[in-house]
Amino acid sequence: MAKARTGRPGVSASPEQQERRETGPLTRRGHARRAALLDAARRVFEEKGFMETRVTDIAAEANVAQGTFYTYFDSKDAIFQAVATRVAGEVIVELGSSNPQGAATYERTYASMKRFIDSYRRNAKILALIEQVGTFTPEMKQIRLQVREAGVERMTRIIEHHQAEGLADDTIDANLTAEALGSMVDQIAHVWFNLGKEFDEQEMLHALTLVWLRGAAIYDQKVAGQAAEA
Amino acid sequence: MAKARTGRPGVSASPEQQERRETGPLTRRGHARRAALLDAARRVFEEKGFMETRVTDIAAEANVAQGTFYTYFDSKDAIFQAVATRVAGEVIVELGSSNPQGAATYERTYASMKRFIDSYRRNAKILALIEQVGTFTPEMKQIRLQVREAGVERMTRIIEHHQAEGLADDTIDANLTAEALGSMVDQIAHVWFNLGKEFDEQEMLHALTLVWLRGAAIYDQKVAGQAAEA
Amino acid sequence: MAKARTGRPGVSASPEQQERRETGPLTRRGHARRAALLDAARRVFEEKGFMETRVTDIAAEANVAQGTFYTYFDSKDAIFQAVATRVAGEVIVELGSSNPQGAATYERTYASMKRFIDSYRRNAKILALIEQVGTFTPEMKQIRLQVREAGVERMTRIIEHHQAEGLADDTIDANLTAEALGSMVDQIAHVWFNLGKEFDEQEMLHALTLVWLRGAAIYDQKVAGQAAEA
Amino acid sequence: MAKARTGRPGVSASPEQQERRETGPLTRRGHARRAALLDAARRVFEEKGFMETRVTDIAAEANVAQGTFYTYFDSKDAIFQAVATRVAGEVIVELGSSNPQGAATYERTYASMKRFIDSYRRNAKILALIEQVGTFTPEMKQIRLQVREAGVERMTRIIEHHQAEGLADDTIDANLTAEALGSMVDQIAHVWFNLGKEFDEQEMLHALTLVWLRGAAIYDQKVAGQAAEA
DNA sequence: AATGAATGAGAGTTCATTCAT
DNA sequence: CATGAATGAACTCTCATTCAT
Numbered sequence: 001m002a003k004a005r006t007g008r009p010g011v012s013a014s015p016e017q018q019e020r021r022e023t024g025p026l027t028r029r030g031h032a033r034r035a036a037l038l039d040a041a042r043r044v045f046e047e048k049g050f051m052e053t054r055v056t057d058i059a060a061e062a063n064v065a066q067g068t069f070y071t072y073f074d075s076k077d078a079i080f081q082a083v084a085t086r087v088a089g090e091v092i093v094e095l096g097s098s099n100p101q102g103a104a105t106y107e108r109t110y111a112s113m114k115r116f117i118d119s120y121r122r123n124a125k126i127l128a129l130i131e132q133v134g135t136f137t138p139e140m141k142q143i144r145l146q147v148r149e150a151g152v153e154r155m156t157r158i159i160e161h162h163q164a165e166g167l168a169d170d171t172i173d174a175n176l177t178a179e180a181l182g183s184m185v186d187q188i189a190h191v192w193f194n195l196g197k198e199f200d201e202q203e204m205l206h207a208l209t210l211v212w213l214r215g216a217a218i219y220d221q222k223v224a225g226q227a228a229e230a
Numbered sequence: 231m232a233k234a235r236t237g238r239p240g241v242s243a244s245p246e247q248q249e250r251r252e253t254g255p256l257t258r259r260g261h262a263r264r265a266a267l268l269d270a271a272r273r274v275f276e277e278k279g280f281m282e283t284r285v286t287d288i289a290a291e292a293n294v295a296q297g298t299f300y301t302y303f304d305s306k307d308a309i310f311q312a313v314a315t316r317v318a319g320e321v322i323v324e325l326g327s328s329n330p331q332g333a334a335t336y337e338r339t340y341a342s343m344k345r346f347i348d349s350y351r352r353n354a355k356i357l358a359l360i361e362q363v364g365t366f367t368p369e370m371k372q373i374r375l376q377v378r379e380a381g382v383e384r385m386t387r388i389i390e391h392h393q394a395e396g397l398a399d400d401t402i403d404a405n406l407t408a409e410a411l412g413s414m415v416d417q418i419a420h421v422w423f424n425l426g427k428e429f430d431e432q433e434m435l436h437a438l439t440l441v442w443l444r445g446a447a448i449y450d451q452k453v454a455g456q457a458a459e460a
Numbered sequence: 461m462a463k464a465r466t467g468r469p470g471v472s473a474s475p476e477q478q479e480r481r482e483t484g485p486l487t488r489r490g491h492a493r494r495a496a497l498l499d500a501a502r503r504v505f506e507e508k509g510f511m512e513t514r515v516t517d518i519a520a521e522a523n524v525a526q527g528t529f530y531t532y533f534d535s536k537d538a539i540f541q542a543v544a545t546r547v548a549g550e551v552i553v554e555l556g557s558s559n560p561q562g563a564a565t566y567e568r569t570y571a572s573m574k575r576f577i578d579s580y581r582r583n584a585k586i587l588a589l590i591e592q593v594g595t596f597t598p599e600m601k602q603i604r605l606q607v608r609e610a611g612v613e614r615m616t617r618i619i620e621h622h623q624a625e626g627l628a629d630d631t632i633d634a635n636l637t638a639e640a641l642g643s644m645v646d647q648i649a650h651v652w653f654n655l656g657k658e659f660d661e662q663e664m665l666h667a668l669t670l671v672w673l674r675g676a677a678i679y680d681q682k683v684a685g686q687a688a689e690a
Numbered sequence: 691m692a693k694a695r696t697g698r699p700g701v702s703a704s705p706e707q708q709e710r711r712e713t714g715p716l717t718r719r720g721h722a723r724r725a726a727l728l729d730a731a732r733r734v735f736e737e738k739g740f741m742e743t744r745v746t747d748i749a750a751e752a753n754v755a756q757g758t759f760y761t762y763f764d765s766k767d768a769i770f771q772a773v774a775t776r777v778a779g780e781v782i783v784e785l786g787s788s789n790p791q792g793a794a795t796y797e798r799t800y801a802s803m804k805r806f807i808d809s810y811r812r813n814a815k816i817l818a819l820i821e822q823v824g825t826f827t828p829e830m831k832q833i834r835l836q837v838r839e840a841g842v843e844r845m846t847r848i849i850e851h852h853q854a855e856g857l858a859d860d861t862i863d864a865n866l867t868a869e870a871l872g873s874m875v876d877q878i879a880h881v882w883f884n885l886g887k888e889f890d891e892q893e894m895l896h897a898l899t900l901v902w903l904r905g906a907a908i909y910d911q912k913v914a915g916q917a918a919e920a
Numbered sequence: 921a922a923t924g925a926a927t928g929a930g931a932g933t934t935c936a937t938t939c940a941t
Numbered sequence: 942c943a944t945g946a947a948t949g950a951a952c953t954c955t956c957a958t959t960c961a962t
Contacts, residue, residue, distance in 0.1 A: 025945090025946085026944095026945070026946090027941090027944090027945065027946075029940095029941085029945090029946075030945080030946065033946080033947090049365055049366055050365075051281070051366065052366070054930095054931065054932085055931080055932065055933085056931085056932090064947075064948090065947060065948045065949055066932090066933085066948085066949065067933090067934080067935080067947070067948055067949060067950095068946080068947055068948070068949095069933095070932095070933065070934075071945095071946065071947075075932080075933085076931095076932080128365060129365070131361070131362075132361075132362050132365045134425070135279055135358060135359070135362045136279055136281065136282070141425055141426065144425060145421075145425055145427060148421065172437070172440060173433065173436075173437055176429075176433060176434060176436075176437035177437055177440075177441060179418065179421075179429075179434075179437070180414050180418060180437055180438055180441045181414065181441065183413070183414050183416075183417035183418045183421065184410050184411065184413050184414035184417065186413075186417055187413035187414065187416055187417035187420075188409065188410060188413045190417075191375075191378065191409075191413065194365075195364070195371050195374060195375055196371065197375060199406075199409075203403065203406055204406060204409075206403075206406075207402070207403055207406035207407055207409070207410055208410055210402060210407075210445075210447075211407055211410045211411065211445035211446075212445075214444045214445050214447060215440075215441035215442075215444050215445040217440075217444060257921090259921090260921080263921095263922095284955095284956065284957085285956075285957060285958080286956080286957095294922080294923085295922060295923040295924060296923080296924070296925090296957095296958090297922065297923055297924065297925090297958095297959085297960085298921080298922055298923070299958095300957095300958070300959080301921065301922075305957075305958080306957070306958095487942090489942090490942085493942095493943095509825055509826055511741070511826065512826070514934095514935065514936085515935075515936060515937080516935080516936095524943080524944085525943060525944040525945060526936095526937090526944080526945070526946090527937095527938080527939085527942095527943065527944055527945065527946090528942080528943055528944070529937095530936095530937070530938080531942065531943075535936075535937080536936070536937095588825060589825070591821070591822075592821075592822050592825045594885070595739055595740075595818060595819070595822045595884075596739055596741065596742070601885050601886065604885060605881075605885055605887060608881065632897070632900060633893065633896075633897055636889075636893055636894060636896075636897035637897055637900075637901055639878065639881075639889075639894075639897070640874050640878060640897055640898055640901045641874070641901065643873070643874050643876075643877035643878045643881060644870050644871070644873050644874035644877065646873075646877055647873035647874065647876055647877035647880075648869065648870060648873045650877075651835075651838065651869075651873065654825075655824070655831055655834060655835055656831065657835060659866075659869075663863065663866055664866060664869075666863075666866075667862070667863055667866035667867055667869070667870055668870055670862060670867075670905075670907075671867060671870045671871065671905035672905075674904045674905050674907060675900075675901035675902075675904050675905040677900075677904060715924090715925085716923095716924070716925090717923090717924065717925075717962090719924090719925075719961095719962090720924080720925065723925080723926090744951090744952070744953090745952085745953065745954085746952085746953090754926075754927090755926060755927045755928055756927085756928065756929095756953090756954085757926070757927055757928060757929095757954085757955080757956080758925080758926055758927070758928095759954095760953095760954065760955075761924095761925065761926075764954095765953080765954085766953085922962100923961100923962085924960105924961100924962095925959105925960090925961090925962100926958100926959080926960075926961095927956105927957100927958085927959080927960095928955105928956105928958105929955105930954105930955095931953105931954095931955090932952105932953095932954100933951105933952095933953095934949105934950105934951090934952090935948105935949105935950105935951105936948100936950105937947100937948085937949105938946105938947080938948080939945105939946090939947080939948095940944100940945100940946090940947095941943100941944085941945095941946100
């Protein structure tokens with residue numbers, strides 16, 4: 001009789017169909033599929049970018065039919081948000097896992113920089129996409145800011161710690177300084193890995209470390225020594 | 231740029247129309263039309279973003295028929311590139327216009343920061359779009375890098391000037407340091423005006439100025455003074 | 461009915477499942493499930509109409525999984541037909557249950573009208589859907605005509621009875637007149653309950669009764685009296 | 691660069707694009723195209739019904755590309771409404787064009803019935819579709835009621851005219867009687883031409899005419915004569 | 921040189937139906 | 942028998958670009 005009125009835009013899915021998408025998969029197999037789709041999506045997004053990625057591509061990469069995609073995700077935007085949230089979470093965890101205690105010596109700061117740069121490099125593509133998609137979606141802007149915030153907060157705590165210990169100029173605003181220095185590292189990584197400008201890793205890490213310590217007004221012998229030699 | 235998939239594939243524009251586009255407008259009226267389209271495009275792009283902007287919108291905003299658009303520009307991509315190039319040029323000129331001679335005192339540096347921030351604020355939307363579109367087009371990446379380069383180069387010269395005059399630690403790499411500090415300012419402006427994080431203008435400018443001077447290892451009384459007071 | 465285009469074309473259901481559908485439910489629980497699905501379907505169809513009803517909705521309303529639906533019914537079309545047949549049967553029974561014997565006085569005719577109108581009102585939504593779906597399915601057209609036929613036949617018998625008793629003009633064609641008068645009542649009910657035109661119940665029943673008695677050329681005192689008064 | 695984000699549901703057409711649809715075609719060629727599409731739509735709707743009609747079918751029938759359809763109409767629903775409105779208007783005009791003056795003799799009434807039946811037969815398919823689509827769209831319900839109203843009003847005036855002239859029982863409610871009798875004729879035509887029940891034209895017209903005159907309580911010699919003969 | 925209409929390849933999404941567990 | 946997930950053919954609508962006038 002009546003053929004299916006399939007794919008008619010403007011007619012939204014019946015509530016019952018959407019429920020599963022909201023509830024999440026119920027069976028073990030369902031969970032596996034969802035995860036497979038997420039992984040596939042990450043790979044395709046990294047390869048093709050957001051706009052060039054088609055839902056078809058993701059489904060194909062995950063070896064499922066197109067319709068299956070919609071069992072788990074509402075739309076391309078939705079799965080991107082899921083991927084982005086996961087990556088953002090990972091990056092935040094990676095940054096926070098390091099031990100920021102003790103004095104910020106040149107070596108420690110250098111190691112910290114290296115850790116950030118490595119983490120960024122690994123996730124550069126997705127981070128860039130978050131940035132790009134953030135242009136049209138407020139949610140992505142939030143995620144982008146959260147990643148940033150994690151880094152900035154950590155820097156703020158380090159600076160405050162040094163100020164409290166008398167190891168840093170305590171007349172400066174720790175938070176704003178951290179905002180500035182965090183931005184510096186963030187942007188260098190972006191220019192490096194996303195815009196494709198090439199830097200020598202060691203030299204760049206050295207430069208960042210020096211500027212960071214000086215900018216944070218931390219009294220460090222090596223830095224001071226360098227200044228003294230001048 | 232990547233080929234558009236729509237239109238009438240397989241059928242290319244008639245030779246005459248092609249030629250007209252390549253020659254550029256010859257008459258005075260033609261020039262005016264082209265300028266009107268560029269202005270309209272900038273406005274529409276700023277309002278709607280790149281993806282959401284339709285060629286129709288630009289034509290309507292410029293009060294010309296849709297077909298007329300293609301008399302002056304090859305494609306949506308082409309007009310965006312034209313807009314971007316113009317804005318980038320303006321920004322570069324604005325940054326370069328200031329006088330970087332003389333010692334980089336706190337006041338001068340602060341003023342310089344303010345100039346940059348103001349310029350960015352005025353052009354924030356288009357700069358963000360350049361960034362966004364740069365995700366898929368190498369040409370835009372280049373333009374983005376050029377804007378950056380202009381700022382970085384200027385900072386490099388300032389640092390080198392101070393090093394030559396004995397007013398700054400000359401053991402540091404002037405160029406890499408400029409890259410870092412330039413990134414800092416750039417990114418702060420981006421977070422501020424595009425991601426919408428709010429900062430107190432004076433405080434932020436103060437913080438940026440201090441970090442800049444310290445990070446560049448410039449010997450300045452006020453900065454030193456502050457450190458001394460601590 | 462016309463073939464559905466979706467699903468997994470080319471792959472037909474496994475023989476076992478096919479058989480189960482044809483045999484009908486054997487266990488007591490099976491019967492209950494089938495009934496629950498029918499009830500649920502009626503409710504959903506009434507609320508959403510045929511096209512907007514999804515198999516999912518019916519399954520959810522009946523608290524069974526989607527797959528279970530197909531254990532009992534071949535398709536959405538099939539369950540609609542089952543619902544329609546049931547409702548049609550009920551309506552036919554309701555109409556036939558009244559006692560058409562004796563002279564068709566004003567009071568009796570009025571009461572009969574009222575019974576019809578009430579029955580229609582109760583089943584209006586499904587009757588309208590039968591009509592609607594009848595647009596594409598011959599089976600539904602048949603069911604629609606059967607309901608009608610039941611009413612028309614009954615009216616035919618009444619008229620013929622009166623003609624035989626000398627209580628009505630016997631030069632008129634009893635059957636065609638019944639067709640006309642049956643259509644009248646049917647359509648009024650449709651306009652009233654489905655198209656939403658509002659009528660005063662008593663006045664409308666009065667008007668229908670008068671037209672019916674006059675149209676059927678039945679000699680009734682009250683009707684004649686009214687005419688005489690004029 | 692960016693490929694067209696074509697057909698992305700959820701993103702509505704830019705205002706400028708929609709404008710033409712609202713303004714209507716500006717050139718003569720445009721008007722012709724619009725008319726061609728309307729004609730094509732009517733043909734396809736009549737052949738396939740509403741649900742089975744695809745926008746593709748209409749475009750093909752009108753010998754235009756799919757996209758051209760959307761230059762003139764928002765959607766399938768929109769063009770159906772346009773077709774329906776036009777047909778409804780035609781029917782209303784056809785009904786109103788006849789001259790209802792003078793006494794409603796048997797012959798005049800018979801001719802009037804014939805005119806209605808012929809008009810309905812010609813437009814039966816579309817009228818049925820209006821009915822069907824009316825199930826989901828209030829606008830169609832309105833159009834359907836308007837067509838009805840035109841007929842009912844005309845009948846009301848005829849009855850009132852006769853009542854005023856002393857040629858009809860003036861104790862009956864002219865309007866409700868017209869509602870009843872109009873419904874009768876309407877529904878007979880529907881059953882006849884849409885549900886496919888076959889009637890002998892002359893006999894049916896005769897029956898309708900008699901019932902109409904009697905039901906409207908009009909004193910006519912032939913009718914009275916028939917009654918007298920009985 | 922300008923206009924307004926024409927084009928058509930696709931992209932996203934739905935849902936009846938089937939199948940593995 | 943029940944369940945929940947899988948399938949994929951359709952179908953609608955968009956918009957960059959071209960063309961006839």
